[in-house]
Amino acid sequence: MTIASDLIRGNTDTIILASLMKKDSYGYEINKEISAKTAGEYEFKEATLYTAFKRLEEAGFITSYWGEDNVTARRRYYSITERGKEEYINLLSDWNRSKNMIEKLIDTGVMEDGE
Amino acid sequence: MTIASDLIRGNTDTIILASLMKKDSYGYEINKEISAKTAGEYEFKEATLYTAFKRLEEAGFITSYWGEDNVTARRRYYSITERGKEEYINLLSDWNRSKNMIEKLIDTGVMEDGE
């Protein structure tokens, strides 16, 4: 069962920023964390992920730096900025509001909760 | 406060089908119902709404017919099909799964519930 990407779409940035709220990280690792948290059910497509990084950096919500020489391939680390933290809070609030709205609009009582 | 359309995007069809689960209806009316249910917070843009009708009809999830001559302007009524009802159930289930996934991924504990 695949998750329709249009359902995740509006939350891409929020997911990335949420991850960076905890610690600096890089694309590959963020994706693996998402995969782990969702028991392998979800992961960004690479093009989507790196496009999102670019978008977020241009908007000033994250900054990036090359990781120290490490054992494996080179890594570009991302760090959330103050403005990014504010944005994350705003996006969370947007999600909560839209979630409630959607629930109000799509419920017809035909489905059990949690189904 | 506007709702980001990317947060609604994946639910456009679900919202329309949910409305048609209750009774046949037409574009303008569906939009007014949505506006009422959300206390004026949301409404589809016309182009979005009519594009969605076309998409749903081509997919066989709804059918349409012109309303009887009425007092105001002509109305194209839409009716949900059996396949449309199945699709609605599937979309509801998709929503529930993705909603849970998203919550798992965006929560960092910084925000109170319902905020």
Place this chain on the structure above:
DNA sequence: AAAAAATACCTTGACAGGCGAAGTATATAA
């Protein structure tokens, strides 16, 4: 030693859905 897989990043071009803008047509309210 060679091949394959894992780690890690990047870019291009196509596609789909949302939507601003503009248009059509009728009825009612000011």
Place this chain on the structure above:
DNA sequence: TTATATACTTCGCCTGTCAAGGTATTTTTT
């Protein structure tokens, strides 16, 4: 008579996703 409400339609732009392809290094397997 002018504006507003009702009601639908189409065109073209914009944005985000993603298939496909590429680069480079390290580790594991054969």
